[in-house]
Amino acid sequence: MKRKQFLLAPIAALPAIALGKTETHTSRTKLPFIVQAGNNRSGVPMMKFMGIHPNDVVVSRKDTDNALSAFLFTGYGNVGxxxxxxxxxxxxxxxxxxxxxxxxxxxxxxxxxxxxxxxPRNIPHQWLQLSENGKLIYTVNPAGELEDFFQEANNLKEPTQEEIDKLALKHGMKHLGPPLSR
Incomplete structure (x- = not known):
């Protein structure tokens, strides 16, 4: 009898699984929105620790239930x-x-x-701007905590590389080496 109960238990659970409550999210943006040039979804400039290079959140992880986030990077000079x-x-x-x-x-x-x-995730990478002026739009999927990393880095007055590296690790990425050079 025990063997029969063991075999039938998963089958008996199928209706409950099929009719189970699905998780609903309330933070997902339900209406279209526009982000005007020079603005971002967070309302504050990003990446000030890199100097004059804006890195604006144009689609927040909060807009997509963490499905993705999108950023607009504007660079001046040799940055990476x-x-x-x-x-x-x-x-x-x-x-x-x-x-x-x-x-x-x-x-x-x-x-x-x-x-x-x-x-792809888990492959070390880096980039370098080769032109005097540049602009990138990029997405992160799923969004994860990159947005939080940028915001927390912005709150540091004059961060050391060690502080930035520690913050990166806290938010799901690891710095492995220096930027590229020409």
Whole structure:
């Protein structure tokens, strides 16, 4: 009898699973929205620790129940990211203006306006702006905590590299090396 009960228990649970309550989210934005140039969803400038390079949140993780977030980066001069890895997020970048060099795993490529690159999670990557002016739009999927990383980094007065690295790790990514050079 015990064997029969053991075998029938999963079958008996199927109706409950099929009719089970599905989770509903209330934070997802239900209406379209527009983010005007120079503004962002958070209401505060991002990435001030990198100097004059705005990194605006144009679609917040709060808008999508953490499904994705999108950022608009505007760079001036020779700027880029350190070699880093995201543990739980994929990224894709589209170059809007300028020229960039992306390195992701074995791929080392120069991208121009209109080009897009996909960077899978858990593969170390970095990029460098090669032109005097540049603009990227990029998404992180799922959104994770990149937005929180930028906001917390902004709150640091004059952060050291060690503080930024520690903050990155707290938010699901790890800095592995210095930025690219020309």
């Amino acid at each position: 990211t350190p070699l880093h890895v995201h543990f739980n997020q994929d990224e894709f970048f589209t170059v809007i203006e300028g020229k960039y060099r992306f390195v992701c795993g074995e791929v080392d490529a120069e991208l121009n306006a209109g080009d897009t690159i996909f960077l």
